[in-house]
Amino acid sequence: MKEHHAKTIDNDLFEVGGKILTSRLFIGTGKYASDDIIPQVCKHSGACVITVALRRVDFHSKTDNVMQHIPEHMQLMPNTSGARNADEAVRIARLARAMGCGNWIKIEVITDNRYLLPDGYETVKATEILVRENFSVFPYINPDLYVARDLVNAGASAIMPLGAPIGTNRGIRTEEMIHILIEEIDIPVIVDAGIGKPSHACQAMESGADACLVNTAIATSDNPVLMGEAFADAVHSGRKAYLAGQAVTQQWASASSPLTGFLSSLEKNS
Amino acid sequence: MSFYSEYIKYKNFDLLPMMESINKNDVQRAIQKNRPSIKDFVTFISPSAQHLLEPMAQKAQDIKKRYFGNTIQLFTPMYLSNYCINHCLYCGFNHNVKMTRYQMNEKEIEQEASTISKTGLKHILILTGDAPSIASIDYLENCCHLLKKFFSSISIEIYALETNEYQRLIDAGVDGLTIYQETYHENLYKELHPKGPKKNYRFRLDSPQRGAIAGMRNVNIGALLGLDFWQRDIFYTVLHAAWLESMYPETEISISLPRLRPYDGCYIPKHPVSDKEMVQMICAIRLFLPRCGITISTRENEWFRNNILTLGVTKMSAGSSTAVGGHTIKEHHHSQFEISDKRSVEEMVHYLKQVNIQPLYKDWEQF
Numbered sequence: 291m292k293e294h295h296a297k298t299i300d301n302d303l304f305e306v307g308g309k310i311l312t313s314r315l316f317i318g319t320g321k322y323a324s325d326d327i328i329p330q331v332c333k334h335s336g337a338c339v340i341t342v343a344l345r346r347v348d349f350h351s352k353t354d355n356v357m358q359h360i361p362e363h364m365q366l367m368p369n370t371s372g373a374r375n376a377d378e379a380v381r382i383a384r385l386a387r388a389m390g391c392g393n394w395i396k397i398e399v400i401t402d403n404r405y406l407l408p409d410g411y412e413t414v415k416a417t418e419i420l421v422r423e424n425f426s427v428f429p430y431i432n433p434d435l436y437v438a439r440d441l442v443n444a445g446a447s448a449i450m451p452l453g454a455p456i457g458t459n460r461g462i463r464t465e466e467m468i469h470i471l472i473e474e475i476d477i478p479v480i481v482d483a484g485i486g487k488p489s490h491a492c493q494a495m496e497s498g499a500d501a502c503l504v505n506t507a508i509a510t511s512d513n514p515v516l517m518g519e520a521f522a523d524a525v526h527s528g529r530k531a532y533l534a535g536q537a538v539t540q541q542w543a544s545a546s547s548p549l550t551g552f553l554s555s556l557e558k559n560s
Numbered sequence: 561m562s563f564y565s566e567y568i569k570y571k572n573f574d575l576l577p578m579m580e581s582i583n584k585n586d587v588q589r590a591i592q593k594n595r596p597s598i599k600d601f602v603t604f605i606s607p608s609a610q611h612l613l614e615p616m617a618q619k620a621q622d623i624k625k626r627y628f629g630n631t632i633q634l635f636t637p638m639y640l641s642n643y644c645i646n647h648c649l650y651c652g653f654n655h656n657v658k659m660t661r662y663q664m665n666e667k668e669i670e671q672e673a674s675t676i677s678k679t680g681l682k683h684i685l686i687l688t689g690d691a692p693s694i695a696s697i698d699y700l701e702n703c704c705h706l707l708k709k710f711f712s713s714i715s716i717e718i719y720a721l722e723t724n725e726y727q728r729l730i731d732a733g734v735d736g737l738t739i740y741q742e743t744y745h746e747n748l749y750k751e752l753h754p755k756g757p758k759k760n761y762r763f764r765l766d767s768p769q770r771g772a773i774a775g776m777r778n779v780n781i782g783a784l785l786g787l788d789f790w791q792r793d794i795f796y797t798v799l800h801a802a803w804l805e806s807m808y809p810e811t812e813i814s815i816s817l818p819r820l821r822p823y824d825g826c827y828i829p830k831h832p833v834s835d836k837e838m839v840q841m842i843c844a845i846r847l848f849l850p851r852c853g854i855t856i857s858t859r860e861n862e863w864f865r866n867n868i869l870t871l872g873v874t875k876m877s878a879g880s881s882t883a884v885g886g887h888t889i890k891e892h893h894h895s896q897f898e899i900s901d902k903r904s905v906e907e908m909v910h911y912l913k914q915v916n917i918q919p920l921y922k923d924w925e926q927f
Contacts, residue, residue, distance in 0.1 A: 321629020323916035348712070348922045354680060372924055374777075374810050381927040402809040404851055457626045510625045 302533060304501060306478045307394055307426035307447040309365055311338045314495065315525040316367070316480065317518065318505025319356050320346070327514055328359040335518030340364045341396050341503065343371040344382050349389050367428060369396035376415035383420050395420060396450065397429040406456040410437035414444060421445035430482055433467035438475050448477055450503065453494065454484025457506050461490040465497070472498045488517075488524030495528025496536065562766050563803050567744065570799065575792055579606040587612045591619055596848050601798055604844035605791050613840060620846035620872040627851055632912060633875040633920045634905065635683035636676055637717070637857075639884045640664050640703060642894065644689030646756030648742070650787065650820060650827040652882075652896040653689045655756065659894040662884045663694055669706050675887045677710040679879055679905035682922035684711040685738060687896075690719035690758055697725050704732035712925035715778065719757065720767035726774035733926060736778035737771035738816065739764070743787040744796035752787060768800070772808035777924065779804060779811050780855060785838075786820030786829030794841050801852055814853025814875065815845055821859045821897045835864055839871065846872030861900040869917055879905035 304311040316339040319328060332340065340360055348355055360366065368386035373379035376399060383395040397420070399412040413429045414437060420427050426447040431437050433451035441449055451468050454460035461484060462468065472479050478500035485491050491502045504521050511517035579602060587609045590600035603609060604616065641663035644653045653659075664672065676684065684707060688695035695718065707714050715736030716729060726737065743749050746761055753759045768779045781800055783793035797815055804813045819838065820829040833841075838860075845854055855875040856865060865876065881887055882896040903911070912919045 321625075321631060323630035323918055324913065325918065344927075345924050346920065346922060348682060351680065351921070354921055372777075373927075378927060385927055403812050404805050404809055406851070459626055506626055506629070510629055 302529065304478070306480075306500070307365075307428070309338075311365070311501075312336070313338045313522065313525075314501040314529055315491070315522050316341065316482075316501055316503040317508060318503065319343070319360070319509075320371075320505055321509035322514065325356050325359040328356075329361050330515045331508060331518040332361050332364055334515045335508070335522045337518070337522070338363075338365050339367050341367040341369050341505070342391075344368050344386050344391075345372040347389075365394065366391050367394045367396050368392075369398050369430075370416070371398050371400075373397075373399050373416075374401050375399060375409075376412045376419065379412070379416040380419050383416075383425060384423075387425070393424065394426045394428065394447075397427060408432060408452070410434055410440075413437070414440045417441055417444040417446050428480070433464045433471055435467075435470055435474060438471050442475060442477055446477060448480050448500070449475060450480045450482040452483040453481050453490065454486075456483045458484055459486025459507055460484055461486055462494050462497075465493075468494070468499065469497060488520045491521055492524040492528035492531075495525050496531045498532050501525070561807070562762075563769060563800055564762060564765055566799060566803050567765070567796065570796070571746070575602065575795055576789065578602060579791065582606040582608050584608050584611060588615075591615055591847070598799060598802065598848070601844060601848040602795065604847055605794060605840060609844070610836065610840060613836070613843065616843040616847060617839065617871050620843040621870050623846055623850045624870065624872045624874070628874050629918070630916060631918045631920050632869060632873065633683065633853075633923050634681060634878050634908065635685055635715070635875065636679070636681050636877055636879050636905070637685045637687055637882065638672060638676060638707075639687045639882060639886060639896070640669065640700075641688040641691065641695040642884050642896070643691035643694045644756075646690045646758040647754050648756075648758060649752050649754070650742075650784065650829075652894070662889075663688075663699075664885050664889070666702070666706060668885055668889060669703055671888045672885055673707055673710040676879075680909075680921050681879070681905060682712040682925075683715070684713070685715045685717055685736075685877070687717045688719070690756060692719060692757075695719075697721075697728055700729060701732040704729060704734055708733045708926075712922050715780070720764050721770070723770040723774045726771050726776065730775050735776065735924060735926070736780065737768065737776045738780040738782075739767050739771070740782040740784060740816065740818065741765060741797070741800070742784045744783060744793055744800075745788045748788055768804055769807070772804060772811040777812060778814060778853070779808075780814045780816055780853070782816035782818055782855075784818055784820055785833045785841075786831055789831050790833045790837055790841065794844070798845060798848060801849060805849070805852070812853065813849075814855060815849075816855040816857065817841060818857060818859055821900070838864070839868060842868060842872050858899045858901040859897060862903060865901050866911065866915075869912070869915065876908070878903065878908040 313336045315337045317337040319342045368391045370379040370382040399409045401409045417427045430450045453462040480501040481494040481499045482503040508517045590603040642653045643661045717738040749761050801813050853874045857877045858880040909919045
């Protein structure tokens with residue numbers, strides 16, 4: 291079982307992929323009305339990590355290239371969106387590194403375009419290959435314990451289970467499964483996809499997730515900068531609650547003990 | 561397994577009377593569903609739904625935003641050849657039309673590609689008529705090798721091929737297939753295609769499936785709106801798209817909504833489609849198939865295209881010419897159909913940015 295030694299938020303740094311991060315909110319670059327707003331979202335969300343789909347990057351274009359909008363201090367996490375199998379994911383990852391995007395790679399292998407659910411088998415295969423090539427691999431997965439264990443064995447830097455299918459904004463629908471991963475997996479658990487509002491991110495963090503990746507909910511908001519800030523607050527707050535140790539929740543009111551009250555009368559008489 | 565067996569199930573389905581029996585409450589209930597059924601789709605295209613277009617549009621916009629963001633993917637068509645042995649009654653390249661026939665050579669293709677690529681577009685759709693002995697697979701393979709230098713994604717809109725022929729073009733760099741059934745109404749199809757290889761309804765109907773089997777990343781289907789009642793053709797189009805999505809989940813399926821335009825031979829659509837009906841169609845597709853791409857071409861005018869940008873449309877052509885070598889060769893200007901939205905790519909991009917929509921130039925490359 292995972293233990294969190296940090297007991298206060300002040301010394302709660304997040305170490306992952308060989309880096310120490312000051313924010314547990316990861317953000318994306320897709321779906322914005324204009325990429326011009328990305329630097330402001332980075333600034334106001336306080337995020338340190340930003341994912342970018344290599345399929346959309348035109349390295350040859352000087353005028354229309356999402357990369358030019360990403361502030362230098364951000365940790366890039368290129369992703370393999372569009373890959374339909376491990377081979378394609380591996381080729382995209384290699385290109386990302388060759389083009390100067392660094393060693394981090396988020397593996398997305400999706401073979402079902404209707405539900406956009408990740409293919410665990412192909413994801414594990416790609417992770418095995420890329421870890422051997424010294425990538426820090428962040429695989430996007432269904433919250434499946436067996437796949438997660440295979441990824442740990444393959445040397446993944448973290449796992450990124452989905453809260454709900456990509457783009458649905460439906461929240462942490464896979465909560466029970468994510469709890470199991472948090473309990474059982476000793477590498478960071480970063481909840482990705484389905485987080486539609488700050489309270490969802492807060493919920494994931496309260497449960498002990500190490501970080502959240504949020505794109506759609508920020509990018510398609512009417513005010514992405516303000517929404518980025520709201521998510522930052524929510525992630526921070528959820529993390530604080532986790533570190534504080536939440537009060538035990540109870541299903542019944544606790545004013546009386548209708549089933550075991552008779553025991554106290556025994557105690558009085560003894 | 562062919563879509564034809566699915567088509568047969570619904571072939572005698574009496575769509576029009578069924579739609580008449582649908583009331584506003586049925587529409588409201590269908591709009592509220594998370595996963596509408598094909599029956600709900602019929603509800604969305606019914607006359608009663610015309611009174612609830614606003615709530616349909618609101619939901620369509622929301623779905624589009626969530627899955628595709630505030631973006632529109634741009635591409636442009638490039639006509640390589642207009643030789644054609646088909647006799648499609650509605651088409652400007654029909655074999656019987658007296659016009660200069662031309663097929664671009666390598667040098668002309670490079671010039672055309674170079675001119676188009678200067679607009680910044682990275683996705684190209686190449687088109688030919690149906691003349692396999694002239695616009696042959698060898699010729700097309702060669703074109704793709706040339707075009708790869710200029711574009712990150714190449715789609716084809718050509719005559720229907722066998723699976724192995726699609727595979728050859730994929731190996732040459734093609735990743736998308738556009739092929740329209742024109743009309744799903746089998747008897748009407750036979751009337752409209754009296755001669756030529758396209759006369760074969762089944763071969764045409766199965767071509768999107770062959771493309772998916774061959775490994776196309778994107779398969780884009782559609783009916784030429786105006787040939788039959790739009791509700792009937794869009795019903796079968798959507799049924800076809802849903803069937804392809806379920807059979808070939810790795811392939812991105814999209815639907816084009818080409819509304820019949822007058823061409824130089826002046827074919828008058830038998831069943832004209834109004835703007836209101838186009839909007840209804842776009843919203844209905846977006847509600848029923850949330851992940852499916854929807855393409856609107858420059859057949860539509862500027863005003864209409866500007867107003868439907870956020871309703872669920874994902875792809876638009878821009879800076880189009882429907883003539884062979886239309887961007888560089890001046891003397892061969894016989895067009896397949898009339899362009900309505902004549903804006904250049906730059907003007908289109910400028911407009912999109914003005915209304916807070918990100919124009920996407922590139923969404924894939926061969927890795």
